[in-house]
Amino acid sequence: MTTTVAAGTRTGRSLVTDVEFDMLAAFCVDEYGLERCVADRVVDQALALVFVMGSTGGGDAMAPSQQVDPGWHALILHTNWYADWCEKNFGSFLHHQPNSKVRTHGLMASVVEKIRVAGFTVDDRLWGTAAQCNAPTCCGDGPCC
Template sequence: MTALATELVHGRTLVDPDLFDRLTDFCAEEYGLERCVAERVMDQGLAFLDVMGRTGEGLSPSQKVDPAWHTFMLHSAEYTTWCQERYGRYIHHAPGSRYRDKATMVDVVSKLRVAGYMVDEGLWGTKADCSEPTCCGDGPCC
């Protein structure tokens, strides 16, 4: 019997490529990130928002992923339309509503995985510790 391979989904597919690029550029500039890091942040942020939107659960993003939510919300027309069209409601941001400890992030990561999303462990604080600046040899853009 052959198992079927399931391809993981990327958060970036939830918005038009042009919007993803604009959000990524803004995130990079606003938060002083390399563009490749901002792409990772936006990808994970969109996946995170989709899980919250679909489940209705109040979840916390990691500190590294939170800029994606702020970036999208600052593009208020696009964010409002996206929320309304996908979930029939606006997904509000309630700062400090949950803690960002490792256990909370592991819970969020598991929900992303259950939803079929690719998870970038380095942005959630769930990756094994390693020494900077090599970051276990994979660098900031891997």
């Protein structure tokens, strides 16, 4: 699947200051061993996901991919910052309700579509939606997607 970026598309990174983004990406590097270029992509997608979840109230029907989840953890683990960010953007704290068993190719495609509809750039490689699923070797977070 090719990502089409419409004019005026925004990034998750645009939702925070450069200093905040650096804090979150550096945490992913230190805590999860990600290369900085990967950490930047992961945090960008996590910010877009959480923003869409919080601003649409659709969090119950959304979940991060396995690759994006460390980005959300980076947000959550900076608790004071995250609480303030949520209050500013949504008027309340957006809780993380882990449920990795729901990560299917269909759900990831649905989440990606919601993020795109909200005007964000999507990195399909981090969502398992970069290629068609070829069961049984590839579903959801599979390595070939």
